[in-house]
Amino acid sequence: MKSRRWLAGAVAGLMLGVAPPVFANPSAEEVKALFLIRFTHYVSWPEDETSEPFRYCTLNAPEVQSTLEAIAGRGGLEGREFEVDALDSVNSTTDCELVYLGAESGFSVSEVSEVFDGRPTLLVADSDESIGAGAAIRFVMDGGRVRFEIDTDALDLASLKASSQLLKLARRTGQ
Numbered sequence: 001m002k003s004r005r006w007l008a009g010a011v012a013g014l015m016l017g018v019a020p021p022v023f024a025n026p027s028a029e030e031v032k033a034l035f036l037i038r039f040t041h042y043v044s045w046p047e048d049e050t051s052e053p054f055r056y057c058t059l060n061a062p063e064v065q066s067t068l069e070a071i072a073g074r075g076g077l078e079g080r081e082f083e084v085d086a087l088d089s090v091n092s093t094t095d096c097e098l099v100y101l102g103a104e105s106g107f108s109v110s111e112v113s114e115v116f117d118g119r120p121t122l123l124v125a126d127s128d129e130s131i132g133a134g135a136a137i138r139f140v141m142d143g144g145r146v147r148f149e150i151d152t153d154a155l156d157l158a159s160l161k162a163s164s165q166l167l168k169l170a171r172r173t174g175q
Helices: 002-016 028-042 062-073 109-115 152-157 164-169
Strands: 054-059 082-087 098-101 122-125 137-142 145-150
Touching: 028 054, 028 062, 028 098, 028 122, 028 137, 028 145, 028 164, 054 062, 062 082, 098 109, 109 122, 145 164
Parallel strands: 054 082, 054 098, 098 122, 122 137
Antiparallel strands: 137 145
16 A cells, blocks of 8 residues: 555655756645646647647636746756647636636636536636536645546537556546
8 A cells, every 4th residue: 555655645745757956845836736737747739729939827716827937937847849829818818738726716627617517628716616517627636635537528518638657646637
């Protein structure tokens, strides 16, 4: 059992890569931002829908937003360029490849999901209702650690595919 936990921790560490020195002791929100960046390496978008640079959008998630901006300002992560936009409303854009909905955003996951319906957009959220309401990934806190759940049905609806490595790290997959 201990070796399985060690292996899971090692895989998670490899997935996250080495955090920039600024994030030596990251907050939960900074860890979420790093996860958002790493998710893009383990989720496949349709070839013709991928744009350069990759576009992250956040809804009422200022600490996640500022962490993403700090990493983007350093030239991205592992050489991948990206843009970060803070959305003030769900209808302000539909050009996002990944949308993060903060827990206190004031928007429901289903409302945001409807706006991006039919688009290859990875919707990530914090709220309890996220899985089943349209979010493909939901962050959960477990013993002070950030974990995530994946809804493979939501990924399919967005024409996205998660790698087997990402699915192994998720707490739950599917409905």
